[in-house]
Amino acid sequence: MGEAERAWARVRQNLRESAGARLFDQWLKPITLVAHDDPDTVRLALPSAFVTNWVRSHYADRLTLEFKTLMPRVRSVSIETRAAGDAPITIVAPVGDPTAPVADAPRATAAERPSLDPRFTFDRFVVDSSNMVAFHAAKALVEPGAPRFSPLFLHAGTGQGKTHLMHAIGHAYLARHPQAHAICMSAERFMYDFVQAMRARDTFAFKQRLRGADLLLIDDLQFIAGKDSTQEEFFHTINEVMSANRRLVISADRCPQALDGVEARIVGRMAAGLVADIKAPALPLRRAILDRKLIDLPDARVPADVLDLLAHRIHANIRELEGALNRVIAYAQLTGQAIDMDFAVATLGDVLRGAQRRVTIDEIQKLVSQHFDLKPLDLVSARRARAVARPRQIAMYLAKRLTTRSLPEIGRKFGGRDHSTVIHAVRRIEELRDTDRDVDDAVRVLTRELEW
Known part of the structure; x- marks a missing residue:
């Protein structure tokens, strides 16, 4: 070997x-x-x-x-x-320097060009109230003339879009200033390069390179927490960039004041600029992000109900949401299958189960009674009229499918009924779903509303 x-x-x-x-x-x-x-x-x-x-x-x-x-x-x-x-x-x-451009990228001059993700541009960033301030601040930073503020400090949870905005700033700035010296790196890479420079006894070149940047983008500042020598160099670097009135963008997973283990003087410098947060994406934004991503994948055919499923069920962060869509598309391409709801659920079973919220029997009873225009008390009463008995059976069926409650527990929640009554209800609804379209449609609609 x-x-x-x-x-x-x-x-x-x-x-x-x-x-x-x-x-x-x-x-x-x-x-x-x-x-x-x-x-x-x-x-x-x-x-x-x-x-x-x-x-x-x-x-x-x-x-x-x-x-x-x-x-x-x-x-x-x-x-x-x-x-x-x-x-x-x-x-x-x-390989030698991840901030250098890819080999086939055009270079107008010998100035350093960062390796920016081509997908992360302003026109591909979907905006709503959760990220509007950060978006407009990022665009303002690349306007002509002296920067209106520096640094711009972006903070958000993992996968919420702060790296997208940083790369978008890089793209827009270099489009206007093609000969500019720009660097985009993670705080972890800053630390690695600095340690390597110290070991090689060549810190001068490292300092000259970063402090001479017209645009300096540092991602995930929290990774230098507790690293004293790295923080010392980081402070002098950002101080030099800010003193020269150059553009500086920093991101982290929390606001400056919450960065435990980061020196107070660094926190003070960050807080002196414009601090903008990006909140977790709400449902409309998650759905819009999926639509925007499909524009870049014209050959992918993903039905609207599958997109709705992803947007409703995967809400932790944008990265997981896009990753789930990528996975569905990749599996479909590799297997030659068409994407539909069953395919998506089978492909993303573990992801969807991890994101699924906990459903209660009380929620089921409330939603079923609303769907069939009944009172919640009707479902736990002794009434046997078909207009009440069938919805009650559907509610029991959903309680068995969507909760972890035992059969006796479900029976007690429906007016103290025996577990055998619950078994009969579950079996009856399973049979009717194959023969009665109205029952099957009701179960599908109710399941979707409860799980989402």
Whole structure:
């Protein structure tokens, strides 16, 4: 086994440990190392362009760091699509410096150009009240003339869009100032580069590079918490950039005052600029984000009810929402199946179960009584009229399906009925769903409203 093969085996192991088995098996396991003659280049291949683009978007920097650590002489990594019968599509990602441009990107000058995600632009950022202040602040920062404020401090939970805005700032600024010196890096990368510079006894070049930036974007500031020497250098870097009236953008997962382990003088500098938060996306925004993402995937056919399902059930963050859509589309492309509700539920079973909210029997009774224009007391009464008995059976059926309550517990919640009555109701509704369209439609509608 050669050096590249040994390094790749180590990289794969590291990726599996950090990403987790599920994500690794879905996206990273198909990566293969391609034989090559150039000792300065590592070539990796994937079976489809869709997965290739995803890996490049989410793991190019990580692969860069891994190979740089294990094989210092390597200068570039290529991520290719090598499907049977297809011509390879090669995208070159930098290994020595993740903030440098991709090899095939146009460069007007020798000024440093950051590796910005091409998807993360202002026109692709979906705006509503939860992120409006941050969006307009980001656009204001790239307006001509001296910056109206600096730094711009963006804070939000994981996957809410702060990295998107940072990259959008980079795209817009460089479009107006193509010869500008711009750097976009994570705080973790700042720390890594600084430590490497100290070990190489070459901190001057590191300081000169960052402090001379016309636009400096630092993501995930919380990662330097507790790192005293890194914080010292970070403070002097941002102080120099701000004193020169250059543009500085910092992001973190919380507001400056809540950054435990970060020096007070750094917090003070951050708070002196414009602090803008991005709140968790509400349902209308989540749905609009899915519609916007499909514009970039014209070949994907995703029914509206599947998009509604994703928007209602996956609400933790935008990244998980987009990841779920990517997974459905990728599985459909790999298996050749059409996307419908059953396919989406089967593909995202674990994701949907993790996002599912807890349903109570009281909620079921209230919603069923509203649906059938009854009083909640009717469902627990002794009335046996069909107009009451059928909705009661449907409510029992839903209680068995959507809650963890035992049969005796469900019976007690429906007027002290025996568990055998619940069993009969469940079996009867299961039979009617196959023969009675009205019953089946009612169950579907009620289930959707309860789960969402």
